[in-house]
Structure formats: structure tokens, C-alpha cells
Amino acid sequence: MKYNFNDIEAKWQKYWAENQTFKAENNSNKPKYYVLDMFPYPSGAGLHVGHPLGYIASDIYARYKRHQGFNVLHPQGYDSFGLPAEQYAIQTGQHPAITTKDNIATYRRQLDQIGFSFDWSREVRTSDPNYYKWTQWIFIQLFNSWYNNDSDKAEDISTLETIFSSGGNDKVNAVCDENIQPFSAEDWKSFSSEKQQQILLQYRLTYLAETEVNWCPALGTVLANDEIINGVSERGGHPVIRKKMTQWSMRISAYAERLLQGLDKIDWTDSLKESQRNWIGKSVGASVTFNVLPITNNQQPTTISVFTTRPDTIFGVSFMTLAPEHELVQQITTPEQKAAVDAYILATAKRSERDRMADVKTISGAFTGAYAEHPFTKEPIPVWIGDYVLAGYGTGAVMSVPCGDERDYAFANHFNIPIINIFEGVDISESAFSDKDKTVIGNSDFLNGLNYKKATKRAIYELEQIGQGEGKTNYRLRDAVFSRQRYWGEPFPVYYVKGMPQMIDASHLPIKLPEVEKYLPTETGEPPLGNATVWAWDTNKNEVVSNDLIDNETIHPLELNTMPGWAGSSWYFNRYMDAHNENEFASKEALDYWQDVDLYIGGSEHATGHLLYSRFWQKFLFDKGVVPKDEYAKKLINQGMILGTSAFCYGFGPGLSYEKPTDVVEAAKAGIKNKKYVIPKESYDKGLKGELDNITRKIIDEIIAEYKSKGFNVKYVGDEFSGTFTPFRVSLNHLKGTSDFLDIESLKQDSLFSFIKDAIFITDENGNYTTYRDVEKMSKSKYNVVNPDDIVEDYGADSLRLYEMFLGPLEQYKPWNTAGITGVHSFLKKLWKLYADDNGLKVTDATPTKDALKTLHKTIKKVQEDIENFSFNTSVSTFMIAANELTAQKCTSKEILEPLLVLISPYAPHIAEQLFASIQFGKIIDVDDLPQNYEGISKASFPEFDASHLVESSKNYPISFNGKMRFTMELPLDMSKDAIEKAVLANEKTQEQLAGRTPKKVIVVPGKIVNIVG
RNA sequence: GCUCAAGUGGCGGAAUUGGUAGACGCGCUGGAUUCAAAAUCCAGUUUCUUCGGAAGUGUGGGUUCGAUUCCCACCUUGAGUACCA
Incomplete structure (x- = not known):
């Protein structure tokens, strides 16, 4: 039987989903382990091969931990509020909720076919009212808190009121606004309730204040400091100006010192910690x-x-x-x-x-x-x-x-x-x-x-x-502006009485986003929620009612701003612990059981945004006694980006380059339809140097000849050619297979490339035009996006998973090149052949050879070390070596081949499940034929390493002269230092190397090396 | 400018405590198989070489019997940050 990956993978994915194989329990005798990915924003473009990199790594670790006997929580969800869906709504009128739902469906389909072991029963979406209910709830808690520097934690605002009415604000050591007026207990009691509220607002952890904000006119909203790069908006690159506005702010500055100190107790990368330290700027x-x-x-x-x-x-x-x-x-x-x-x-x-x-x-x-x-x-x-x-x-x-x-x-x-x-x-x-x-x-x-x-x-x-x-x-850390003039975000649970903000009681949450006609700001410059007609709070009925009813007695206007993107992402990791709880943000039992994230994987671009704000909220929730840990992620790894390899052609002709020589330009102006050429890279390079190669020379001669034939008097006037060729990108879809050769015909037919439709392609003797490949960030506009769907279809999810890991170290930036995937794909085919041939399953009960045991155990050792060091690229090599060795040994022994599958299963789970099940039933079994009570490979224990299989009796010693290895000698490992020295000196090659000199010194490191100095 | 990473074959990369540099894979070359192609398999592939060898991990120096690994200076690339007092 052949390795039919499409069939195997689809069937096992279905099997895992139906059997809820990866569902995590909130109580278990097993130790817990929480593996978290930064949840994605579901964009309309779907996933490209760069996106799953971190998910594959975390999935390998999650599966490994299950084999190790842990109760693993490995959830996934969507950060589904955000700008793109809103901008799409502005353009098309389609409700952002619908756009978001569609995009999520695409994401889910793409994620599913890669075979992740997510516990989807715990999925969260930040735009789901059942989720943002609790984001609103946290906001209320922040509003009802102040920061006491004496106890060094957040406390309920009522304790502050008590202090005010007993001793004024003289003794209060709080983090608060500047320019607070002093008052006594008597003053406080004499203040109107409005005045008291105004004063309290200066102490609350989230507060409304007129602050100087970063206003982006093009986007029509304020931006936080981390959303501005080099003075322009991170999204779109629009200019940003300073402007005074009344906005909600988060008093993150209260936590500056604790955010700084907390870095010392978490295992995050130094560069990331350094970024946060700089941002805090003590x-x-x-x-x-x-x-x-x-x-x-x-x-x-x-x-x-x-x-x-x-x-x-x-x-x-x-x-x-x-x-x-x-x-x-x-x-x-x-x-x-x-x-x-x-x-x-x-x-x-x-x-x-x-x-x-x-x-x-x-x-x-x-x-x-x-x-x-x-x-x-x-x-x-x-x-x-x-x-x-x-x-x-x-x-x-x-x-x-x-x-x-x-x-x-x-x-x-x-x-x-x-x-x-x-x-x-x-x-x-x-x-x-x-x-x-x-x-x-x-x-x-x-x-x-x-x-x-x-x-x-x-x-x-x-x-x-x-x-x-x-x-x-x-x-340096400033308080974070928390208001956004947007539609597609969490509404604030806030209404206004005489201009003073009032919190809606938590029992009436969620306050759902109102429907609006238009998603743009109103004509009077109010945020989009200003377009809502049913957006007022009835304090008697405790519900949202029509704006017409506002009487400022019992019915009041609601807040028109929405929360920023980082609101929902600042606590989602806690929600996964108890995702469907309707009464609490997560139950105490669930929080106590799961505690915190053991491993968090995501991009480094969130260093001073999400990763700082979420630490702030966690510390606040910890102060309030809601969560058990004040740092939520013990270890964090930043996966590097996978870059694309764009394909370039070099054009020459109207619309592609300037026209030189001058005479030709003049001719073109006179109305001659000029020819376009696509030239090879070498011609382009020579052109840049101001030299002409034969091809270019030929083209120019051709052009001149054509003009002459039309009666123009043209001639070529110079060798200066720099800048006259234009490089342009072509889509990877127009390359022949995974090669660098251009499929000229398909390119010419693509309307995106109509500008090259009539061009003459200068090809080599075999008729091939070779594109030049260069590494760039993957993006639609560069035509270099590789869709994982295509890879899965052509090579399978297991190949994709292995290849993404094989590419290089997880943290590193590295280029994607589809051509290389054949390496891991043929490894999988070779692996399959180790277990099965045309006659079916080959695995036997034969006693394993010593060599096979050695191969297995050195693989166990290496793979285990690699996974624990997150060095996934080297374990893929190790698998290849093991498969090569076992194939050479003609190993068929179940005792070797079964544990090998458990090693490979975190990386390539589908093929491992299929072969593992087949071994259990003694034949290549179909997933549909599995009995009810079958327990798959995910329940199997990780193989135990046994060092005794690796014990050697002799060592092939490298013999060095002045530190340079010249030859090797096989010597017993139990040989004494002196004996080794004698044996080496007696060797004729040693004498050859010495050429008559007497060695000054001989260094013998038993089991390692011999070095002769002299 | 400052801070943090990183520089190894044609390419991605390996060498985890200083001990045989280039594992593994891509690509390339040659061969087998095939009518042919794909697929598969085998051999080779750092550079130079007088075929004995020699040099070689960004550059220059240092420590060491021995340095890709440790130290110093410099160069290059990437990321972050920037009149932060």
C-alpha cells in the first residue's frame, strides 16, 4: 500500500474531532500543562504558510506533553474585533459581524487541515457578547479601584472614600492625576456628590480626562503610543498629530515598577524583556x-x-x-x-x-x-x-x-x-x-x-x-488611552449623568453593540456609535433604549467610544480555563487548577503592546483576588517570521523603462508602438553597470531596425544604460512547478500582468526564462504568498508541519521555498515504506538487532532534548537519520518501530496515528474500521531512553597535530592515557606528520581526542 | 546615537559543557531504471591542489595543547528605541 496522505489525514482529523481526542478536563489527577498561542485576528486574506509556524511548534509541544502524561490545555480562539472588518463595512455596508464570521470560518477550515490538537470546545471570540461581557466587567472593576502605594496594590474605591471622609486626602499615598487639590475630611463631606465624583475620577485606575492624545485624522481615531511607528500610524502609515481630547485612560503607570520587577521572574527572551524595560523607562x-x-x-x-x-x-x-x-x-x-x-x-x-x-x-x-x-x-x-x-x-x-x-x-x-x-x-x-x-x-x-x-x-x-x-x-511609561472612535470594538458599560460617567451594574452586562446605519463618524464628528438611534440607558428598566427617550432624569446617553483592540486580548488566556461560564469570568476551581500559562508562543511585534497591557491587567486582577498568579505566562517564545521568495523578471520597453537611447525616445513619441522585452537577470546586471551584453545589444539593434523600417532615422547613441531596465515581480503561480522557470504563456494570460502581454521573452536555449528569486516579507502585493491549502493538497499536512520546523530555528526569520519540501516529503514516504509495502504491513515481532536498538535510543535521547530546548529543526534531521539507518538495517521489529512512531507523532501526527493503529491490528487499517474503544497514539507514553544501548567499547579517536585533525585511530575506550599515547606515537602516520620532529607535548583526553604538539 | 540579536558551502541550516567544522535537507553533477518523462535508487558535491596534502566559520588581535564556541577592537545585516534630562 502506498502512502496516501490526503486520505489518511482527512480521516484522522475527522476521528480526532468526533472523539474529542484533545479535550482538556478541568480536574484531573495528572499534572496540568497550559500551552497557549497568541490568538489570530481573522483577516479576509486567510492564512499563509508563515502563520501556522508558531501553532505547529506549540502543537508539537502540547502533543509531547500529553505523551509525557500531562493534562494539557491547548486552546485556540480569535481576536475578532478590529479595523479591517470595519473598513470593509464602510466600503461595502456589510456588517463587520458577518465579515468576521466568514473570515473565522475560513481560518477554522485552514487550521483544521493542518491537524492541530486544539481543544476547540473552549474557543473564544473577543467580539462575542458572551466574551466581551467580561471585558466590560473588568473595565468596571478598574473603574472601581484605586492604587494604594502604601499597600502597593489596587484597592476598592470605597476604601478611598472612607479615608477621605475620615482624614481628607492629606495622608493618601495613591497613584493619581497631578494637580490634585488638598482637602480635609470636613471639606470632603461638604462637597456635592458631583464634586466628590470628579475627585474620585482622579484616582480611579481607569479614568476620564482631557489628555493630549495621538490623533490620526486619516483613520479618524486616537492611537496608543505603541500603535505609532516613527510618527505615523502602524496601520496605513498615516500622519499623527497631538490633540487634546477627553478620553478614557488606563492608569498603567501605577504598575510601572511591578511590571519592571515582574520581568525578573518570568522566562521570556532577553530582547523582549529589554524592550519592555525600555518602554517602562525607569x-x-x-x-x-x-x-x-x-x-x-x-x-x-x-x-x-x-x-x-x-x-x-x-x-x-x-x-x-x-x-x-x-x-x-x-x-x-x-x-x-x-x-x-x-x-x-x-x-x-x-x-x-x-x-x-x-x-x-x-x-x-x-x-x-x-x-x-x-x-x-x-x-x-x-x-x-x-x-x-x-x-x-x-x-x-x-x-x-x-x-x-x-x-x-x-x-x-x-x-x-x-x-x-x-x-x-x-x-x-x-x-x-x-x-x-x-x-x-x-x-x-x-x-x-x-x-x-x-x-x-x-x-x-x-x-x-x-x-x-x-x-x-x-x-517613561505613560497611561494608556483606552477610547477609540470606532464601531467594531467593545462598547463601554458607561452612561453619563450631567457629564459624569456612571457604570452600569455588572448584572446587566453585556451591553451589546448597537446597530448603526453608517460605520463612519457622524457629521458632527462624533464616533460611529453616534449614529445609533437605540443607544441610551434606562436606569429604571436597566436596559438600552431609544435615544428619543433621553430625559437626563432616568434615561441617559451612553458612551460613544469603544474599547481598543488590546482590551479583549489582555485577559483571554484566563477565559480559556472556563470558556463558557456565564456567571463568572472563570470559576475559581478552573483558575486554581490551571493557574497560568506554562508556554506562550507568539510574535515579537507585541512586545510593547499586548504583552505589556496583558501583564498589567493580570496584576490588577491578581490584586483583586480574581486570578491566582500576578504573571500569567511563565515562558514565552517568539517565533520568527517566514519570509517569501518573490520572483523577479526584468522588463525593457514602453511602460517598463525609460527609453534610451534618446533617438528611440523621440521615435516613440512620434507614435510608433514599441516592443517590450523581458530580459534575463545577467543582462539586467550588466545594464546596471553601464555595460551591454549581447542580448541587450541585439534588442537595441532590433528596435533601431524596426524604426528604420518605418522610415525613422534612428541610431543608438551611447552605452549608458543604467536604470533603463525595470524589475517587476511575477506571481509564484506563474512559475513552472516549484522551479524558478517562468511559465510565460500563463503569465501572459493573467490580467494582472496585462502590461507584459505582448512582450518578447529572451529565453535560454531550452526555451526557459529563469526568474530571479529574492527574499521579502510575504504579502499579497508582492505576489509571493504561499497558501498552506496548496501545500497540504500537494504534500499533506504532515509534510507541511515537518517542513516548517525543518526550515530553521523557531525564533529565527527564514525564507520559505516550496522546492525544499520534497526533502521532508520523501522522508515520510521512506518512513511509510519502513512499515508497509505492496503486500501490506511489514512490522514483525522479530527481536531487534543491537544496531536497531542503538538507532532507536539515540533518537529518543536527541528528540527529547530537542523538544525540551524547542530545537524542532534538529529533531526532524534526527528522524531522517533514524529512518535512513533503520531502512539500511532492514528493520521490521515492532519493538523498534512502534516507539519510533510515538517520537514522530508530535511532528507528523497523521502518519504516526495511521501506522500506530495498523501495528495494533496487524494490518494497514482504515480509520473507519477502528473499534469503539480504540485509544490512539496520543494516549501512548513517550518512550523511555535506555543509555545501555548506546554503550561503546571503542572510540575512533581523532588524532590532531597542533590542534588540526589529521587522521583517526580506533582504540578501546578503557585504554589508559599512557597506553593511548604510546599507541598513537607508534603509529606510522604520526611519524609521517612529525617528519622527524620530537613532540613537545601530547594531550590525551580519553574518550574525546588526542592532540600532539610539536 | 543607544540597546538587543545575528554573520558558517550555491541555498536553508548543524556542531547544546572549548575537543573530528559543514550533520540533515534543497540545489547541482554523474550513473542505474524507463521507448520517454515523472517517480525511485546509487555515487559525488567547502575551496585550492603538484593528488602527497594545504587552507578554511565577517575582519584584525588575544587566551588555550586545542576556538564556529571564551575575551578585546572593528565591519556588515536585522530588530527595537530615540533630544528621556
């Missing part, structure tokens, strides 16, 4: 307050507070710089400087964020005319403004120490501000000295002679003594 230093010297006697005293990481350089301060947007600028600027300052502010305001980022070398600024007083020397310090100081970081003001900071140095030089040197024995005439550890402080009163560490400590102490500063830690 810097330790001091805040220092400078008194501004009054210009006139009746001026209000003001202060400028700054954050610095170098309080030790306080005596080096020779000026201060404020961000142009700093609120004090107008107040302190002197009348003489007002014109200059205003002009500068105007000039900076005109520059976009992007310009400012791109141009960091130009030094600009203006003097305010004001002076601050040095806290210790009491000397006056000029106050400048400059756009190198960012309003959004620290306090938006810096104390400038030109001798210790490059930017301050450049600024001081540019504006001729004095530079004070406070470093002992350091020359600062050329540049600033920012290496804090290599000198001691001088010229600094009480800091003289101290090193960086001691001086910092002392400076902070002295500042505290005079009440003008304290030690402070600053974080």
Missing part, C-alpha cells in the same frame, strides 16, 4: 526645585521644578531650559524678551512631531529674561526655553549642566552660556563628560572629592535639608 534621580527670582517686587514668587538623574552635578548648573509648551513660560518671560520667546514658541508649534524627531541636530531656543536662584550658591541662573526639552517627559524642564551633558553642552556653546567644570582632572574644552563613574566631583562645595554615588546621595540629602528637592524615580 530612571532614578532627584526632583529639584528652583526659585525664580522676581523681576519686580510685587511679582508672585514662583518655582521651577525639574527632574534630574545627576543631582551630583548640581554645582555645574549654568542655566535652565523649559519646554516651549511649559506652563510657566508666559508668566516668567520679561517684557524685553517676550517678542523673541513668542516667535520661538510659534516656530516650534509649526513643526510637526515628525520634523522635530527627524531634526535633532539643529540647536534652537530663546532666553526668557528670567533668572532662577541656585539652591546652594544662590547665584542667578538664566532660564531659557528650547525644544530639546520635551513637555511630556518629567516636568518639562531641566537643570542644564553643560559640562556633563552633550545636549546642554551644545546648547551652551551655541548661545555663549558659561560652562562650569565640576569634574576633577577632566578636560571639557571639546565636549561634555558624561561618563559618571570615571571621575570625582570638584568645584562643588560639600560635594568636592566625592564620586558619583556618594555625591548623588549627599546632594539629595542637602536638597532635602533646605526643602528644595528629594530623591525621585521617574518612568
Whole structure:
């Protein structure tokens, strides 16, 4: 019987689904293991071969853990809210829910045919009301919480109210808005309930505030910092501007330190942790307050507070710089400087964020005319403004120490501000000295002679003594904007009474997305939900009612924004534990049993988005006692991207290139229909170098001849040809099989490539045009997308799985090339032949040979090590070696061949199941004929490695001379060092190598190597 | 600029504690089988070579009996981040 993969795979996939083979139980005597994939956004384009890479890896691990006796949770779902479905709705009017449902169906079909061992009974979809009910619920919990720095955790807002009414806000150590007004317990009690609500909002973990947001006009929505790359939107590359808007925000800054500390206890890659550390951006230093010297006697005293990481350089301060947007600028600027300052502010305001980022070398600024007083020397310090100081970081003001900071140095030089040197024995005439550890402080009163560490400590102490500063830690991490002006997202469970947000009671959730006529913003600029006509909250009936009924007494308007994409993905891993629970977000029993994710696999592009926000929510839920762990994923692996290999042709002719020589251009303008040519890569390369090869020369001669025949007087005028050939991509569908040869006829018939329809292809002597292949990201527009459906049809799911793993290390970026898949495919055919031939099953009860046992056990050892190290590529090689060896040994022994299948089963589950079942029944069995009680290979135990089969009695020693291996010698392993040395020296090849020299030294490492020096 | 990865045949890659560099596969070359093709099987395939050998893991140096592996400097590529005080 032949290896009929299409038949086998379809039947086993059906069998697994029907028998719920991979369903995980929420209680079990077995140890638990949770393997999680980052769930996909179901896009309309479906899967390409790059997408399943991580899923295959996690599936191998999940199957391996089942063989090891674990109760494995391996779920899958869909991150199904998002922009593309909404944009499709805007274009076509089709409801995003329908688009999403269709896309999910496609994804499911594609995933199913790869043979994943997902427990689909736990599927989640973030856009399902039964799911987002709990996303809304978490939002309410965040609203009802504040962060207590004393207990270092989130607490219920009621505890804050209690503190307020007993002692005001004086003693509260909370993470909250800036500029909170102090009040006493009496004040609090006297406040109106609205005023109280306003104050509480400044403390809540999710809060409504007018903040400066990143507004993307093209997308009509705000974006979070992680959704902006180089000043433009991640999606679409549209410009982003700063704008003040009232938005929901998440007080993630409350968790900055815990998010940073938590990284130390999780096994994530260093680069990913590093990204998160950078994003959190902790810097330790001091805040220092400078008194501004009054210009006139009746001026209000003001202060400028700054954050610095170098309080030790306080005596080096020779000026201060404020961000142009700093609120004090107008107040302190002197009348003489007002014109200059205003002009500068105007000039900076005109520059976009992007310009400012791109141009960091130009030094600009203006003097305010004001002076601050040095806290210790009491000397006056000029106050400048400059756009190198960012309003959004620290306090938006810096104390400038030109001798210790490059930017301050450049600024001081540019504006001729004095530079004070406070470093002992350091020359600062050329540049600033920012290496804090290599000198001691001088010229600094009480800091003289101290090193960086001691001086910092002392400076902070002295500042505290005079009440003008304290030690402070600053974080770059900003609170995350949580409102989006979109339709296809979770609605907020929020209505407004007199402009104050009110939470809908959790018992009335979910608040379902309303129907709208149009998915665009309203004419008055409200978000799409502003189009909904039934979008008001009736506080008596506790239901969503028509907007007409709004009376602002019992019926109130609902929130028009929706939640961002990361809302639903920040907790989904917990929902899988108890996916259908209607009363809780997951039951306590399920959460206690599964605890956390043991292995999480997904892309590194989520490093500062999803992976940070989800850690934040997990910590919050942990504080609330809802989840048992404050980090949800013990280990995380980033799979690398699979790149496509695009195929290029090189065109020459109108519409494909410029027309040179000049005379030919003129002729073309005169209305001659020119010829197009597709030339080989070598001709193109030569053209780039300005040389002409025979082919190009021939083409030009042909063109000239044609013009001449039409009566034009043309001639070729030069050899300059660079840039006249145009490379263009062709679709992989137009290549012959998996080769690089172009199927010219099919290309010409494709309407996508109509521009090349009439071209003449310059082929080789066999009539082939060879395309040039280059590695790029897979994308539809590059025509290099490979669909897994095609691979599965041609080679089978097992081949696809093996090949994706065989390509290279999991974490690495690597190119896909379908041609290579024949290697793993013929391995599977060879494997099949080991078990079956034309007469049926070959497996016997024969006693295995020593060699076969050795092959098996070294394979067990290697494969087990590889899986545990996530080195899946090398285990595929190991399987190939094992199959090659066993074939050579003509092994038919069940004792060898049965355990081998268990080893292979995580990688190639279909063929392993088929052969395993066949061995059980002594013939190639059809899945349909299996008895009811049959337990498949997934219940089989992973084979035990037995080292005794690998014991050797001799070793083929490499004999090296000065470290270079020259020949080998077979010697017994129990031979003593001396005996080995004697035997090697006695060998005639040794004497040959030495050529008469006497060895200075002989290194013998028993069991490893012999090295002769001399 | 800073941070983090990574540089090995024509290609993807292997060598897990320093110990026979190039496993395994693709591609290529030759052969067998076939009327022919596909498929399959066998042999070869780092480079140079006077066929004895010699050189060789981005470059230059170092440590070591011995370095793809450890250390220093540099070059290149990729990713992230950026007037962060």
C-alpha cells in the first residue's frame, strides 16, 4: 500500500474531532500543562504558510506533553474585533459581524487541515457578547479601584472614600492625576456628590480626562503610543498629530515598577524583556526645585521644578531650559524678551512631531529674561526655553549642566552660556563628560572629592535639608488611552449623568453593540456609535433604549467610544480555563487548577503592546483576588517570521523603462508602438553597470531596425544604460512547478500582468526564462504568498508541519521555498515504506538487532532534548537519520518501530496515528474500521531512553597535530592515557606528520581526542 | 546615537559543557531504471591542489595543547528605541 496522505489525514482529523481526542478536563489527577498561542485576528486574506509556524511548534509541544502524561490545555480562539472588518463595512455596508464570521470560518477550515490538537470546545471570540461581557466587567472593576502605594496594590474605591471622609486626602499615598487639590475630611463631606465624583475620577485606575492624545485624522481615531511607528500610524502609515481630547485612560503607570520587577521572574527572551524595560523607562534621580527670582517686587514668587538623574552635578548648573509648551513660560518671560520667546514658541508649534524627531541636530531656543536662584550658591541662573526639552517627559524642564551633558553642552556653546567644570582632572574644552563613574566631583562645595554615588546621595540629602528637592524615580511609561472612535470594538458599560460617567451594574452586562446605519463618524464628528438611534440607558428598566427617550432624569446617553483592540486580548488566556461560564469570568476551581500559562508562543511585534497591557491587567486582577498568579505566562517564545521568495523578471520597453537611447525616445513619441522585452537577470546586471551584453545589444539593434523600417532615422547613441531596465515581480503561480522557470504563456494570460502581454521573452536555449528569486516579507502585493491549502493538497499536512520546523530555528526569520519540501516529503514516504509495502504491513515481532536498538535510543535521547530546548529543526534531521539507518538495517521489529512512531507523532501526527493503529491490528487499517474503544497514539507514553544501548567499547579517536585533525585511530575506550599515547606515537602516520620532529607535548583526553604538539 | 540579536558551502541550516567544522535537507553533477518523462535508487558535491596534502566559520588581535564556541577592537545585516534630562 502506498502512502496516501490526503486520505489518511482527512480521516484522522475527522476521528480526532468526533472523539474529542484533545479535550482538556478541568480536574484531573495528572499534572496540568497550559500551552497557549497568541490568538489570530481573522483577516479576509486567510492564512499563509508563515502563520501556522508558531501553532505547529506549540502543537508539537502540547502533543509531547500529553505523551509525557500531562493534562494539557491547548486552546485556540480569535481576536475578532478590529479595523479591517470595519473598513470593509464602510466600503461595502456589510456588517463587520458577518465579515468576521466568514473570515473565522475560513481560518477554522485552514487550521483544521493542518491537524492541530486544539481543544476547540473552549474557543473564544473577543467580539462575542458572551466574551466581551467580561471585558466590560473588568473595565468596571478598574473603574472601581484605586492604587494604594502604601499597600502597593489596587484597592476598592470605597476604601478611598472612607479615608477621605475620615482624614481628607492629606495622608493618601495613591497613584493619581497631578494637580490634585488638598482637602480635609470636613471639606470632603461638604462637597456635592458631583464634586466628590470628579475627585474620585482622579484616582480611579481607569479614568476620564482631557489628555493630549495621538490623533490620526486619516483613520479618524486616537492611537496608543505603541500603535505609532516613527510618527505615523502602524496601520496605513498615516500622519499623527497631538490633540487634546477627553478620553478614557488606563492608569498603567501605577504598575510601572511591578511590571519592571515582574520581568525578573518570568522566562521570556532577553530582547523582549529589554524592550519592555525600555518602554517602562525607569530612571532614578532627584526632583529639584528652583526659585525664580522676581523681576519686580510685587511679582508672585514662583518655582521651577525639574527632574534630574545627576543631582551630583548640581554645582555645574549654568542655566535652565523649559519646554516651549511649559506652563510657566508666559508668566516668567520679561517684557524685553517676550517678542523673541513668542516667535520661538510659534516656530516650534509649526513643526510637526515628525520634523522635530527627524531634526535633532539643529540647536534652537530663546532666553526668557528670567533668572532662577541656585539652591546652594544662590547665584542667578538664566532660564531659557528650547525644544530639546520635551513637555511630556518629567516636568518639562531641566537643570542644564553643560559640562556633563552633550545636549546642554551644545546648547551652551551655541548661545555663549558659561560652562562650569565640576569634574576633577577632566578636560571639557571639546565636549561634555558624561561618563559618571570615571571621575570625582570638584568645584562643588560639600560635594568636592566625592564620586558619583556618594555625591548623588549627599546632594539629595542637602536638597532635602533646605526643602528644595528629594530623591525621585521617574518612568517613561505613560497611561494608556483606552477610547477609540470606532464601531467594531467593545462598547463601554458607561452612561453619563450631567457629564459624569456612571457604570452600569455588572448584572446587566453585556451591553451589546448597537446597530448603526453608517460605520463612519457622524457629521458632527462624533464616533460611529453616534449614529445609533437605540443607544441610551434606562436606569429604571436597566436596559438600552431609544435615544428619543433621553430625559437626563432616568434615561441617559451612553458612551460613544469603544474599547481598543488590546482590551479583549489582555485577559483571554484566563477565559480559556472556563470558556463558557456565564456567571463568572472563570470559576475559581478552573483558575486554581490551571493557574497560568506554562508556554506562550507568539510574535515579537507585541512586545510593547499586548504583552505589556496583558501583564498589567493580570496584576490588577491578581490584586483583586480574581486570578491566582500576578504573571500569567511563565515562558514565552517568539517565533520568527517566514519570509517569501518573490520572483523577479526584468522588463525593457514602453511602460517598463525609460527609453534610451534618446533617438528611440523621440521615435516613440512620434507614435510608433514599441516592443517590450523581458530580459534575463545577467543582462539586467550588466545594464546596471553601464555595460551591454549581447542580448541587450541585439534588442537595441532590433528596435533601431524596426524604426528604420518605418522610415525613422534612428541610431543608438551611447552605452549608458543604467536604470533603463525595470524589475517587476511575477506571481509564484506563474512559475513552472516549484522551479524558478517562468511559465510565460500563463503569465501572459493573467490580467494582472496585462502590461507584459505582448512582450518578447529572451529565453535560454531550452526555451526557459529563469526568474530571479529574492527574499521579502510575504504579502499579497508582492505576489509571493504561499497558501498552506496548496501545500497540504500537494504534500499533506504532515509534510507541511515537518517542513516548517525543518526550515530553521523557531525564533529565527527564514525564507520559505516550496522546492525544499520534497526533502521532508520523501522522508515520510521512506518512513511509510519502513512499515508497509505492496503486500501490506511489514512490522514483525522479530527481536531487534543491537544496531536497531542503538538507532532507536539515540533518537529518543536527541528528540527529547530537542523538544525540551524547542530545537524542532534538529529533531526532524534526527528522524531522517533514524529512518535512513533503520531502512539500511532492514528493520521490521515492532519493538523498534512502534516507539519510533510515538517520537514522530508530535511532528507528523497523521502518519504516526495511521501506522500506530495498523501495528495494533496487524494490518494497514482504515480509520473507519477502528473499534469503539480504540485509544490512539496520543494516549501512548513517550518512550523511555535506555543509555545501555548506546554503550561503546571503542572510540575512533581523532588524532590532531597542533590542534588540526589529521587522521583517526580506533582504540578501546578503557585504554589508559599512557597506553593511548604510546599507541598513537607508534603509529606510522604520526611519524609521517612529525617528519622527524620530537613532540613537545601530547594531550590525551580519553574518550574525546588526542592532540600532539610539536 | 543607544540597546538587543545575528554573520558558517550555491541555498536553508548543524556542531547544546572549548575537543573530528559543514550533520540533515534543497540545489547541482554523474550513473542505474524507463521507448520517454515523472517517480525511485546509487555515487559525488567547502575551496585550492603538484593528488602527497594545504587552507578554511565577517575582519584584525588575544587566551588555550586545542576556538564556529571564551575575551578585546572593528565591519556588515536585522530588530527595537530615540533630544528621556
